Amino acid sequence: MTEAAKGLVAMVSACVVWGLSSIYYKALSDVPPLEVLCHRTLWSFVLFGLILAAQGRLSALAAAFGGRNGLVLAFSAAVVSVNWFVFIWAVQSGRATEASLGYYVFPLVAVVIGMLAFGERLGRLQAMAVALAAVAVGVLFWGLGAKVGIVLALAFSFGLYGLAKKYLPVGPVVSVTAEVAILTPLALVCLAGLHAGWWGPQGRVGHFGRDAATTAMLVFWGVLTAGPLILFSYAARRVRLATVGLVQYLNPTLQLVCAVLLFAEPLTRWHVAALGLIWPALVLYSYASLRQPKAVESALSSALTSGTTTR
Numbered sequence: 001m002t003e004a005a006k007g008l009v010a011m012v013s014a015c016v017v018w019g020l021s022s023i024y025y026k027a028l029s030d031v032p033p034l035e036v037l038c039h040r041t042l043w044s045f046v047l048f049g050l051i052l053a054a055q056g057r058l059s060a061l062a063a064a065f066g067g068r069n070g071l072v073l074a075f076s077a078a079v080v081s082v083n084w085f086v087f088i089w090a091v092q093s094g095r096a097t098e099a100s101l102g103y104y105v106f107p108l109v110a111v112v113i114g115m116l117a118f119g120e121r122l123g124r125l126q127a128m129a130v131a132l133a134a135v136a137v138g139v140l141f142w143g144l145g146a147k148v149g150i151v152l153a154l155a156f157s158f159g160l161y162g163l164a165k166k167y168l169p170v171g172p173v174v175s176v177t178a179e180v181a182i183l184t185p186l187a188l189v190c191l192a193g194l195h196a197g198w199w200g201p202q203g204r205v206g207h208f209g210r211d212a213a214t215t216a217m218l219v220f221w222g223v224l225t226a227g228p229l230i231l232f233s234y235a236a237r238r239v240r241l242a243t244v245g246l247v248q249y250l251n252p253t254l255q256l257v258c259a260v261l262l263f264a265e266p267l268t269r270w271h272v273a274a275l276g277l278i279w280p281a282l283v284l285y286s287y288a289s290l291r292q293p294k295a296v297e298s299a300l301s302s303a304l305t306s307g308t309t310t311r
Contacts, residue, residue, distance in 0.1 A: 007238025011247050014231040019254025021224060022099070025091040026263060028217060031207045033088040035194060036218070038187035039208065040084060043222030045184045048177035051226065057174065064170045064178045076164035077179040083157040090150050096259035097271055098147050101140070102154025103252035104278045107285060108133040109159040117163055125288040132281035136274040143270025172233055176225075246286055 001009075028036055052058050065073065090099040108130050114120040122130065140148040168175050193199050194206035207214050259265045 003238045007235040010231040011235035014228040015250040017228045019251045022091045022096050022258050029092045036088050037085050038190045039218040040221040041180050041183045041187040043219050044225040045180040047222035047226045060174050064174050072164050072167045073178050077182040079157045079160045086153045097265045098150040100252045100255035102151040105155040106158045109155040113159045123288050125284045129281040129284040132277045136277035140274050
């Protein structure tokens with residue numbers, strides 16, 4: 001197998017794990033979203049820390065906080081925690097369909113953020129793609145009301161996370177480790193309070209340790225966070241940039257399939273109408289990226305960012 005073929009297999013594998021991760025969240029529906037988020041943060045920090053230690057790169061983690069990087073990392077940690085929480089809550093609340101739409105819209109939101117933050121100019125096709133996405137969001141707002149908030153929260157938190165990443169001169173593994181390092185003390189306080197009964201419903205304590213299956217699933221979040229990121233990083237160095245951007249759409253597509261076929265969520269005419277606008281928008285966006293090297297580079301940057309956060 002050639003290096004490019006290995007990279008493609010790794011890329012597809014990472015996107016399949018991300019796309020099917022909603023099944024894992026759904027299986028943890030008895031655990032409140034905030035508790036799931038805390039465990040994902042904690043065990044991701046443990047595993048990423050072990051990976052850096054094994055690579056002899058713990059010094060890179062300390063260096064990542066130098067200068068203004070600390071403030072940027074604090075911001076990126078905040079928006080990624082929002083992204084994770086909203087996705088967990090959406091899946092557990094029976095709104096995984098809207099969550100998948102958020103990740104479809106994200107690349108187009110990233111284009112707009114790039115234009116506003118860096119003065120990047122939109123080509124004609126990119127402008128048409130963004131316009132179609134805006135109409136799709138309008139359709140969802142008209143038909144679904146407040147549910148469109150899930151779409152926008154996921155797309156914009158992802159986009160702002162990507163914006164922060166552009167200011168961090170460190171690799172994805174180091175930066176994600178730094179982010180979860182910032183969040184871990186908060187996660188520990190939250191979990192300690194849950195298990196001590198300091199907050200939450202009367203008489204209810206945390207789920208960790210209550211039964212072996214739930215405990216193992218909570219701990220395994222470290223692997224589900226680190227594994228796809230490592231696969232993605234491996235793939236990004238071996239496949240064409242355009243391929244990286246295109247294969248990313250496998251992720252929200254699998255999320256949508258899970259929502260409709262496995263979770264039996266309704267696919268309303270408003271969802272269908274929005275998808276009928278979003279998919280052509282993504283075709284235009286991808287075609288523009290294939291034609292313009294700068295756009296491709298931007299797409300890769302966004303893809304690498306999403307690889308560090310998803311689901």
